[in-house]
Amino acid sequence: MDVLKLASPEEIASLPRTSWDIQQPGEDEVLEEALSTGGLDLIFVPGLGFDxxxxxxxxxxxxxxxxxxxxxxxxxxxxxxxALAFKEQICLQVPVDENDVKVDDVLYEDS
Known part of the structure; x- marks a missing residue:
């Protein structure tokens, strides 16, 4: 997996959609990888459940x-x-092993 540098909302909007309706660069498109351009400050991490x-x-x-x-x-x-989550995604405990990396924070609505 790579994170690619996209310079504008228009560049994002121009990405073709896959059969799963996900926008991503085409096979022959060349874009800079974020780590080669100085790295990242903030990473939004997806997930199904969080503790x-x-x-x-x-x-x-x-x-x-x-x-x-x-x-x-x-x-x-x-x-x-x-990580950004819905309160329904917050669990008492998520099973993890030595290969799992924690996020710094999980933000969710807590009402």
């Missing part, structure tokens, strides 16, 4: 964990991984 200890549950492939580890190894300044 109050900043653990998250994804789809089990480890793509985000691997990318976060690459960021931590290649940047001088640590990025801030942040």
């Amino acid at each position: 109050k200890q900043s653990n998250l549950s994804g789809r089990g492939k480890g793509y985000c964990d691997a990318y976060l580890k690459r960021c931590l190894q290649s940047q001088d300044v640590k990025p801030y991984p942040l």
Whole structure:
């Protein structure tokens, strides 16, 4: 997994859609990888479930964990991984193992 540098909302809007209706660059499109251009300050991390200890549950492939580890190894300044969630996604405990990377914070509505 790579995070690509996109310079404008128009550039994002111009990305073709996959069969899953997800916008992403075409196979032959060349874009800069964010880590090669100085890294990232803030990373929004997706997930299916989260706990109050900043653990998250994804789809089990480890793509985000691997990318976060690459960021931590290649940047001088640590990025801030942040998860946005609905309160229904907050669990008492999310099962984790030694390969899982915690986020710095999980933001959700708590009413």
